[in-house]
Amino acid sequence: MMKTDNASSNKIFYPPGGILLWIIIFLELITFGMGIIAFVYYGKQDSELFHLSKLNLNKTIGVINTLLLLTSGFFMAESVKGIRHLNLQKTKSYLQLTMMGGLLFTILKGIEYFQKIQAGITLETNLFYTFYWLLTGFHLAHIVVGMIILYFMYHQLTKKIATVDVDDFEASAAFWHMCDLIWLLLFPVLYLLY
Amino acid sequence: MEMKINNRITWVVLILLTTTTALITEFKYAAYFIMGISVIKSMLVAFQFMELKYAHPFWKTALPLLILLLAIIILLILQ
Numbered sequence: 001m002m003k004t005d006n007a008s009s010n011k012i013f014y015p016p017g018g019i020l021l022w023i024i025i026f027l028e029l030i031t032f033g034m035g036i037i038a039f040v041y042y043g044k045q046d047s048e049l050f051h052l053s054k055l056n057l058n059k060t061i062g063v064i065n066t067l068l069l070l071t072s073g074f075f076m077a078e079s080v081k082g083i084r085h086l087n088l089q090k091t092k093s094y095l096q097l098t099m100m101g102g103l104l105f106t107i108l109k110g111i112e113y114f115q116k117i118q119a120g121i122t123l124e125t126n127l128f129y130t131f132y133w134l135l136t137g138f139h140l141a142h143i144v145v146g147m148i149i150l151y152f153m154y155h156q157l158t159k160k161i162a163t164v165d166v167d168d169f170e171a172s173a174a175f176w177h178m179c180d181l182i183w184l185l186l187f188p189v190l191y192l193l194y
Numbered sequence: 195m196e197m198k199i200n201n202r203i204t205w206v207v208l209i210l211l212t213t214t215t216a217l218i219t220e221f222k223y224a225a226y227f228i229m230g231i232s233v234i235k236s237m238l239v240a241f242q243f244m245e246l247k248y249a250h251p252f253w254k255t256a257l258p259l260l261i262l263l264l265a266i267i268i269l270l271i272l273q
Contacts, residue, residue, distance in 0.1 A: 015246060026256070036268065040271045070235075074243065181236055181239060185265075188231075192224075
């Protein structure tokens with residue numbers, strides 16, 4: 001049994017997930033955007049160092065991680081559809097797949113970090129890697145927070161009487177997609193542009 | 195049903211664009227294509243997955259402008 005509380009009337013002027021979350025999304029994009037712009041700016045100043053450092057990054061892992069996040073985003077969108085149609089099973093299944101995508105992303109990122117640490121590459125190696133660790137690290141922190149939020153939603157859905165607010169669910173989904181948006185800007189600049 | 199197909203088509207397009215991006219890094223004007231594709235992918239995620247297409251025009255305008263601005267600044271620095 002599932003009860004929902006969808007107070008979506010008179011929300012025509014509000015984006016899906018709520019206005020507060022979208023303000024956060026904008027602030028996050030601006031913050032990461034400034035970090036990315038600073039990275040590109042300093043990369044232009046010391047192009048040789050940044051180019052050589054970039055060659056050490058595993059592009060394949062970057063591409064796979066992008067595919068994982070996009071696929072996870074697709075599952076999340078389907079999960080939102082499920083809850084709107086009060087289809088508990090569909091919502092839970094797609095939510096599980098979404099979290100699985102996030103988990104695989106985290107594991108791959110962990111492998112990438114492990115390889116870097118094994119090679120003696122840390123935050124202080126050079127300016128490129130300072131940006132690399134900070135930008136990807138903060139992004140990973142968002143992924144972990146996103147997974148915790150999604151797990152909480154999933155936990156609510158597994159209760160005998162599942163009580164989930166559709167607005168809360170949409171807000172959680174918007175947060176998850178925000179991680180996609182940030183990565184879609186971060187990935188090409190860090191891994192692809194020379 | 196329509197939404198389901200749209201989400202799936204969007205996902206397939208996103209996967210194809212990501213694969214394309216990874217393959218064109220050696221091209222002469224790769225940076226423009228890579229950032230252009232990145233902006234398109236962001237728009238697809240925002241409008242389709244985040245359902246921004248149903249939001250007020252303010253949001254529908256503000257997000258693309260912000261992402262486009264970031265991409266343009268990056269390309270200007272790279273020039």
